[in-house]
Amino acid sequence: MFYFMLSRLKTILSHPLVRGLDLDSLEANSLRRRIIQEKLFLKEIYKEWYTEISISLPKTPDGPVLEIGSGGGFLKEFVPGLITSEILNISSADILLDGHCLPFKKNSLKGIVMIDVFHHMQNVKLFLDSAAYCLKLDGVLVMVEPWNTAWSRFIYKYLHHESFDHEANQWSFTKGGPLSQANSALPWIVFSRDKEKFEQEFSTWHIQKIRPHTPFRYLISGGVSFISFSPMFLYKMWRGIEGVFNPWMNLWAMFATIILVNNHE
Numbered sequence: 001m002f003y004f005m006l007s008r009l010k011t012i013l014s015h016p017l018v019r020g021l022d023l024d025s026l027e028a029n030s031l032r033r034r035i036i037q038e039k040l041f042l043k044e045i046y047k048e049w050y051t052e053i054s055i056s057l058p059k060t061p062d063g064p065v066l067e068i069g070s071g072g073g074f075l076k077e078f079v080p081g082l083i084t085s086e087i088l089n090i091s092s093a094d095i096l097l098d099g100h101c102l103p104f105k106k107n108s109l110k111g112i113v114m115i116d117v118f119h120h121m122q123n124v125k126l127f128l129d130s131a132a133y134c135l136k137l138d139g140v141l142v143m144v145e146p147w148n149t150a151w152s153r154f155i156y157k158y159l160h161h162e163s164f165d166h167e168a169n170q171w172s173f174t175k176g177g178p179l180s181q182a183n184s185a186l187p188w189i190v191f192s193r194d195k196e197k198f199e200q201e202f203s204t205w206h207i208q209k210i211r212p213h214t215p216f217r218y219l220i221s222g223g224v225s226f227i228s229f230s231p232m233f234l235y236k237m238w239r240g241i242e243g244v245f246n247p248w249m250n251l252w253a254m255f256a257t258i259i260l261v262n263n264h265e
Contacts, residue, residue, distance in 0.1 A: 015225060030092075042224070045218055049115060050073075052144075053078070053142050057113075062136075063136055063139070065081070066113070069116070070086055088178065108136070112134070114144075118186065119162070122181070124172070139261075140208070140259055140260065141262070142257070143187070146164075147256035148166045152215075161225065162182045163182060165185055203263070204263055205262065212253030213257065215242055217242060220238060
C-alpha cells in the first residue's frame with residue numbers, strides 16, 4: 001500500500017509536460033530544455049553549477065571542452081566554444097555520441113564536463129579510459145553527480161525514478177534505456193567508498209576535488225520531472241538555509257562536484 005500511494009503521489013506531482021512520457025523517449029528529453037528555462041528556481045541552480053564547472057576548467061585556450069549528456073542545459077553560455085553532445089538525437093546537441101567511446105583524437109580536449117551522467121555509465125572503465133585518451137595532460141573531467149548521504153539515500157530510494165544501490169558490489173548495473181537505467185550511488189561508490197580501488201586501477205586519474213552540496217534546493221525545485229515546490233523569491237532563503245548545513249554536508253548533501261585531473265599524456 002505504501003509503494004502504491006507513493007507511486008500515485010509521484011504521478012500527481014510530476015511535471016505536466018513530461019507526465020506519462022517514457023523517460024528514454026526523444027520527446028521527453030527535448031522538453032527538458034523548456035522545463036529548465038521556465039522553472040526559474042531550477043535554472044538558478046544550474047547557473048551555480050555551471051559557474052563552478054567553468055572556473056574549474058584549465059585556463060589555457062588550447063583545446064575545446066566537451067559536454068557529455070547536454071540535454072536541455074545551457075552550459076554554452078558559460079563555456080565559450082563548448083561542444084555539446086547527447087546519446088539521443090536532440091536538436092540542441094552539436095554531436096551524437098556514446099560516452100563509453102568518445103570520437104576524439106588523443107590529447108585533443110582540455111576538458112570534459114557533465115551533469116547527472118556518470119551514474120548512467122554501464123562500463124566505468126571504458127568511459128574513464130576513453131576520457132583519459134582524449135584529454136590533454138592536466139586536462140580535467142568535471143562532473144556534478146548524485147551523492148550518498150543519510151538524507152539523500154531516503155530521497156533517492158523513495159522519491160526518485162532511478163535506482164540507488166549504495167551497497168552494490170560492482171561498478172555496473174543491468175543494461176537498459178540510456179536514461180532510465182542507472183545507479184545513482186555509482187559516483188560515491190567509485191570515488192569515495194572504493195577510492196583505493198579506483199586509484200589502483202586508474203593511475204592516469206587524480207581526484208582533485210569532491211565537494212558535497214545542494215541538500216534541499218534541487219528537491220524543492222522539482223528538478224525536470226516534478227512541479228516546483230517553492231517560488232523563485234524564496235531562492236535566496238533556501239540557499240541561506242543550505243549554507244547553515246555546510247559543516248554537515250557529508251550527512252545531508254544530495255549532490256557532489258567531482259573534479260578529476262588527467263596525469264598522463
